[in-house]
Amino acid sequence: xVTANHVRIGYEEKIIVEDISxxxxxxxxxxxxxxxxxxxxxxxxxxxxxxxxxxxEIALQDKPINGMSxxxxxxxxxxxxxxxxxxxxxxxxxxxxxxxLPHRSWYEPLSEKDSEVVEWAIKETRLNGYEERRITDLSGxxxxxAWIAMCLAxxxxxxxxxxxxxxxxxxxxxxxxxxLERLNKELGMTIVMVLHDLNQxxxxxxxxxVMKKGGLVGAGAPKEVLTKELIKEVYTLDVSILPEMNGxxxxxxPCC
Amino acid sequence: xxIKNKIKDQNAFLLFFILLAVLVAAIVxxxxxxxxxxxxxxxxxxxxxxxxxxxxxxxxxNMRLPRVxxxxxxxxSLGTAGALLQAVMKNPLxxxxxxxxxxxxxxxxxxxxxxxxxxxxxIPLFSFLGATLxxxxxxxLSWKGGISPVRIVLSGVAVNAVFGAIVSILSILNSDKIQGxxxxxxxxxxxxxxxxxxxxxxxxxxxxxxxxxxxxxCNTLQxxxxxxxxxxxxxxxxRVLVSLCAxxxxxxxxxxxxxxGFVGLVVPHITRMIVGSDYRKLLPCSMxxxxxxxxxxxxLARTIFSPVELPVGSLMAIVGGPFFLYQLRKSRG
Numbered sequence: 001x002v003t004a005n006h007v008r009i010g011y012e013e014k015i016i017v018e019d020i021s022x023x024x025x026x027x028x029x030x031x032x033x034x035x036x037x038x039x040x041x042x043x044x045x046x047x048x049x050x051x052x053x054x055x056x057e058i059a060l061q062d063k064p065i066n067g068m069s070x071x072x073x074x075x076x077x078x079x080x081x082x083x084x085x086x087x088x089x090x091x092x093x094x095x096x097x098x099x100x101l102p103h104r105s106w107y108e109p110l111s112e113k114d115s116e117v118v119e120w121a122i123k124e125t126r127l128n129g130y131e132e133r134r135i136t137d138l139s140g141x142x143x144x145x146a147w148i149a150m151c152l153a154x155x156x157x158x159x160x161x162x163x164x165x166x167x168x169x170x171x172x173x174x175x176x177x178x179x180l181e182r183l184n185k186e187l188g189m190t191i192v193m194v195l196h197d198l199n200q201x202x203x204x205x206x207x208x209x210v211m212k213k214g215g216l217v218g219a220g221a222p223k224e225v226l227t228k229e230l231i232k233e234v235y236t237l238d239v240s241i242l243p244e245m246n247g248x249x250x251x252x253x254p255c256c
Numbered sequence: 257x258x259i260k261n262k263i264k265d266q267n268a269f270l271l272f273f274i275l276l277a278v279l280v281a282a283i284v285x286x287x288x289x290x291x292x293x294x295x296x297x298x299x300x301x302x303x304x305x306x307x308x309x310x311x312x313x314x315x316x317x318n319m320r321l322p323r324v325x326x327x328x329x330x331x332x333s334l335g336t337a338g339a340l341l342q343a344v345m346k347n348p349l350x351x352x353x354x355x356x357x358x359x360x361x362x363x364x365x366x367x368x369x370x371x372x373x374x375x376x377x378x379i380p381l382f383s384f385l386g387a388t389l390x391x392x393x394x395x396x397l398s399w400k401g402g403i404s405p406v407r408i409v410l411s412g413v414a415v416n417a418v419f420g421a422i423v424s425i426l427s428i429l430n431s432d433k434i435q436g437x438x439x440x441x442x443x444x445x446x447x448x449x450x451x452x453x454x455x456x457x458x459x460x461x462x463x464x465x466x467x468x469x470x471x472x473x474c475n476t477l478q479x480x481x482x483x484x485x486x487x488x489x490x491x492x493x494x495r496v497l498v499s500l501c502a503x504x505x506x507x508x509x510x511x512x513x514x515x516x517g518f519v520g521l522v523v524p525h526i527t528r529m530i531v532g533s534d535y536r537k538l539l540p541c542s543m544x545x546x547x548x549x550x551x552x553x554x555x556l557a558r559t560i561f562s563p564v565e566l567p568v569g570s571l572m573a574i575v576g577g578p579f580f581l582y583q584l585r586k587s588r589g
Contacts, residue, residue, distance in 0.1 A: 050482055074488025081482040087533035090478075094534070098479065102488035106472035154487070 001026040001190050007056035009046040016042045017214040029184045030192045031201040034211035035235050040194045041162055048079045048160045074102035078156035082163045084147050086135050092146045093131040096121050099153025121152035141172030158190040177204050198252045268537035271530055275544035282548055286555040287320045322453045326445050327554040328547040329460050330513050333505040335546020336467050338520020339539055340502035343474035344495055347408050352506035353517025355412030359419035360390025361510035366423050369437055370430045380511040387507035390415055391499045443516035443569020445554050456512045463505040470498045474535040516569040518576020519550055
């Protein structure tokens with residue numbers, strides 16, 4: 001679905017990621033992990049073309065993204081940024097309608113199909129009844145769902161999310177994570193996200209990429225990659241890993 | 257909530273037609289006001305048909321109407337330019353007069369007027385260049401991985417000061433030729449005839465039509481650069497187009513009537529309060545309201561201390577200054 005081959009990423013003079021290669025398969029739920037400043041958001045931004053890479057090649061569905069138009073990419077790929085702002089009077093429906101932008105010309109009104117997709121996106125994110133509410137009046141979790149609905153209206157094959165749970169309380173965090181899991185399982189949407197919570201990463205992802213100082217130090221199934229030793233190396237934190245209980249997942253617990 | 261939104265939708269249409277009606281009424285009234293008062297009926301008769309009375313016919317058609325139309329056109333373009341700049345700079349304080357766009361235009365225009373008088377035919381073009389230059393400088397100064405509203409105002413003040421200083425130095429060095437330039441610099445609509453109206457009309461119609469093509473782009477810019485890109489919009493291209501359009505409108509008005517500040521600040525703000533932030537409604541309504549506001553201001557400027565006329569630019573600044581401060585207090589960051 002997406003591959004990065006010896007990619008170098010940075011802002012002007014400052015190189016953040018020297019050389020990274022990774023591959024994301026279709027239908028996977030992928031998490032990029034790493035401590036603050038490890039370059040995980042940078043990699044996410046580069047892979048979804050929000051940040052230009054300086055060397056190497058990034059390919060989307062086997063086509064180099066440098067050769068694709070922005071709009072062509074937008075029909076396949078959608079990104080939810082970490083911080084989102086909208087005008088005060090933006091309503092949920094209007095926001096979600098923006099998601100149809102890559103599929104129509106700017107002068108065309110919303111077609112019937114566009115409206116159907118908008119309805120669908122609102123329903124998928126359980127925002128029915130909220131259509132005319134203002135984004136600024138919603139709770140953190142609802143707001144995040146509204147932005148995800150905008151991404152869904154793009155009907156992407158792959159969805160990128162930069163720390164989608166960071167500003168949410170624990171119940172809203174799981175609400176968002178469950179929504180993403182459902183999109184992945186039911187619609188087969190490939191999902192790539194940056195997370196901080198190791199346990200959420202273990203619980204929800206098929207593959208994790210672990211980063212440290214701009215380089216990849218682990219890649220693969222979370223239960224195999226996230227060992228005590230690796231976590232110690234990457235986060236300089238001693239943890240114990242509790243075995244799976246009640247049919248759940250292993251639990252990472254800090255020892256301090 | 258749904259009802260509230262519906263009202264906003266209807267508001268936009270309603271406001272558009274109300275503004276259109278107000279504008280027509282204001283034009284008729286403004287033409288009638290002056291040292292010789294002419295009744296609205298006579299004004300309408302003189303404009304649409306012909307009037308038996310040669311004197312009032314002459315006053316209406318040749319003295320007052322060109323000025324009134326000029327005020328409306330300039331107000332329209334400044335209101336629109338302000339709304340466009342506010343979208344592109346994501347800043348409710350962006351106004352061509354405040355962030356130095358108008359002074360950039362006037363600076364280049366003054367240089368041409370004083371130093372290359374042979375090229376004064378091309379002043380609109382040079383004003384456009386000056387306005388564009390100012391936008392580029394403000395942008396370059398305030399860009400730091402994103403733009404913050406306060407930094408834009410600060411760089412705008414600096415750009416304004418530098419261009420203003422260049423104009424003062426030039427006018428001191430050329431004090432013999434400065435008379436005409438001085439009146440122009442303060443923003444005045446006085447003693448302009450049909451020729452000015454015609455010339456400006458050509459440019460403004462182009463600019464205003466182009467601005468209507470910017471509405472969708474302005475809307476996506478409001479979601480932030482990352483989201484706009486994710487939606488397949490070429491953000492840089494949209495930014496450049498919208499900025500050029502704003503610089504064109506501001507530059508053109510400056511080249512004909514000088515600097516008139518604050519229209520581009522006050523007008524889009526009031527419009528936004530009524531119709532919301534959707535540029536498909538905001539831009540056309542700002543256009544009309546801009547025309548109304550500047551016409552009313554100019555009519556006041558020429559009548560309050562009659563027979564002495566105030567430059568409309570100064571009057572607009574007296575009204576707009578406090579408004580700007582109020583906005584500055586309200587905006588964060």
